[in-house]
Amino acid sequence: MNFNEERQKRTEYIEEILKRYLPKKEGYQKIIMEAMEYSLMAGGKRLRPMLMLETYRLFGGEKKVIEPFMAAIEMIHTYSLVHDDLPAMDNDEYRRGRKTTHIVYGEDMGILAGDALLNYAFETAALAFDEEDADCAKVGKAFQVLARKSGIYGMIGGQVVDVKESGHAVSGEVLDFIYRLKTSALIEASMMVGAILAGADEEVVGTIEEIAGKIGLAFQIQDDILDVTGTTETLGKPVHSDEKNEKTTYVTWKGIEKAKDDVAAMTKEAVDGLEKLPEKDGFLRELLISLISREK
């Protein structure tokens, strides 16, 4: 199999896991299960569970205990998009080429669907305690990392500063803070959880956190680049939105050529960091490189 086939195979496996962990659509509260499915199954690259799985495999992991965490991280990523799109936040009507959750289900259900996905992420991850041969201490540790990186010292913290600083220019330092928390933190969680559950020691988990941080930054800067160079058709969302919102981005800060160079440089650093490890994973290396040239 070539890289694209390998990637497709993994994406299908992840989609199968997501479907398996989604709640049955039943009961008086059925509408919330529908809204959760609508937002979670809207497509997307499934990058976070893919990085988690691949890091888990990199360190020799081969049990089912990773699966609930793979579902959980994608649920957390998805809830953050659902709440980001709300009228009081970015007020977006389209995402991945489809109407956003609050447009389809109403604003109240949009809020509740986000809450439900966040809560259900932890509920799902907690199923890992029941997995046969699960190492309770490792699962507990993975839980701590997942929760911390999703919260005020991670993704939510970045989102808070992004919202607070919107509508005016921000310094490079603040921009860097936002990117590290809003985007990198969840990528860090993905790879760290994979490493922890596979039994990597603390120092190695620290190395993985650093590598993941660079991947997250490169990923976010590429997003800024695509907002300038991409098309609505390919991205499934409006382009030039940053310019319209007079938003400081890495591109407005450093210029598009420098931004492209930095994405390549950060990705190379991440790949080099991986190469230094005794463990090898050709797919992971190719996945990181593919992210530089992605068009959506």
Place this chain on the structure above:
Amino acid sequence: MNFNEERQKRTEYIEEILKRYLPKKEGYQKIIMEAMEYSLMAGGKRLRPMLMLETYRLFGGEKKVIEPFMAAIEMIHTYSLVHDDLPAMDNDEYRRGRKTTHIVYGEDMGILAGDALLNYAFETAALAFDEEDADCAKVGKAFQVLARKSGIYGMIGGQVVDVKESGHAVSGEVLDFIYRLKTSALIEASMMVGAILAGADEEVVGTIEEIAGKIGLAFQIQDDILDVTGTTETLGKPVHSDEKNEKTTYVTWKGIEKAKDDVAAMTKEAVDGLEKLPEKDGFLRELLISLISREK
């Protein structure tokens, strides 16, 4: 010490725990820590952590492992109020006699403060894995119960149906469903987590769940009664809101006298259930009885 002094002592202990687990107000995202503190430290009965602590003690628990869970359950309760008060939900400007979180911090920060409290609740509970002598399997089990009872099969599920069915009359069956999920589920979680962490066996945890379910129902019906008989001054929120919103409540369904009788009967059943256990806790008994005659 008499009952009121005992209760006051426990309330102060809980407030001390909440303050201890609240994040430091620092960093670019400081505003979210402020909003979290504003909503969490707005007073309230602290009933859920109090029931958790007392159930833990009832079964002989005496370690620190309960404390992060006590903080977590109050954070979950608080986030649900913050999101309930949002303009797209109940659109309330006052709660416990103070302006609601989104009024003070803006609607975007209201959404994010709720998200932050929910996420931080799990982040805080996960600290229990690090407590000295913590039994990992018991903490994992407590985690599962906390997450499930807070989510779509618990509190959020009840809230979803409450929102969906608002603005028109609902059947007694639906009303019962809403109350059991929206209010009882978190009371059940409180007492079950206390029992689990203290080492009660599965059957006993089931008995506690049943008792807690009755307490939750009685508590919610008493809320409906107070909306009719209470004053804004005592309650710290507008009264007659159910009537204004043409909302079906236990009082509109069964009449106020029957509602009062049922609160007393359900409380008696809960107290009787506790009395049947070999373990005894005089404070818990008095706490339950005090809830019937509460004025706020």
